[in-house]
Amino acid sequence: MHLVTRNRLHTLLVIITIAVTQSGCLGLVSNLLYTARGDLVPAEYEGLAEQRVAVIAVTDSSQYSDDIAARMVSREISQILSVEVEDIDVVREDEINDWRDNNSWDQVDFVTIGEGVKADKVVAVELTGLKLRDGATLYRGQVSATTTVYDIATGKREFRRHIDDYSYPITGGQYTSETTEPKFRRVFLHRLSGVLARYFHPYDFRDSVAGDAELLHL
Structure with missing residues (x-):
């Protein structure tokens, strides 16, 4: 070394x-x-630059209902990529929603959605086991997340990473008497989205050091 x-x-x-x-x-x-x-920690996958990209997040239940967590993660990651990735063209959320509504999308087929909204790539985020509480009185978010990039022209998977158990905060939590579930959900999904988006852009390691401090501002 x-x-x-x-x-x-x-x-x-x-x-x-x-x-x-x-x-x-x-x-x-x-x-x-x-x-x-x-130097900054480099992106693991750089293939989103100069591409039209659809970001699609799904949870265990979002295929069958309008799931707020899926919408928030899709929106957060889209916003980060639009700022951090050079010359990216992120497909608008309403375009994806309109396609899904008009085509009765009832199964996970990310390539078909990408074709429908004329994307070059799809960033697909699959969230399972999402929960916001650790017991009756403590907010502590947990989820498993698989992030995949599909190339629409070939239909092939170009990149995949899996986090088996993402927890925030890592230790402890926020008492239910100190905040509300919507506020905690916002912070938890914001942190999760930032972690997942880092696969695609360079980042400063310092950004991951003081994450728990956000709880002080709930």
Whole structure:
């Protein structure tokens, strides 16, 4: 391993070791990680640039009903990609909804939808086991997520990643007396969407360090 890379990793480990033994250190960790890091973390898949892309999220129940979680994740990822991916043309949400309504879409066939809205690629996000509570009094989101890119011209799968159990916050949670389910859902799905969108654009590692702090603003 290159000497500079080893030094950066050693510095990062020292920072985290010190930080986790102290309280109120989240801001310090975030700032120090900036000085220790190298370049941005690169995208795993770069094939969305200069393409017309439809983002479609589904949950266990969204094939049969208008599911708010599926809509929110589709919308969030679309917004992130439109900003972060060069010259991307994201298919509007209403175009996808109109096609589904007019064609009685009742099965998961992402390539057919992509053809229907004249997309070059489809980013398909399949969410299973979504829940927002850990017991009766604590909000803590959990879900499994599979993200797949389909090339519409060939009908082939070009990229796939699976997260078996995404949890937010990683530890603890938010008491139901401190916030509402819609507010917690918004934060949880926002965080999830950001994680899934990172497959397709470079990102700063610092962005993933202080995620739990968002709960303070619910």
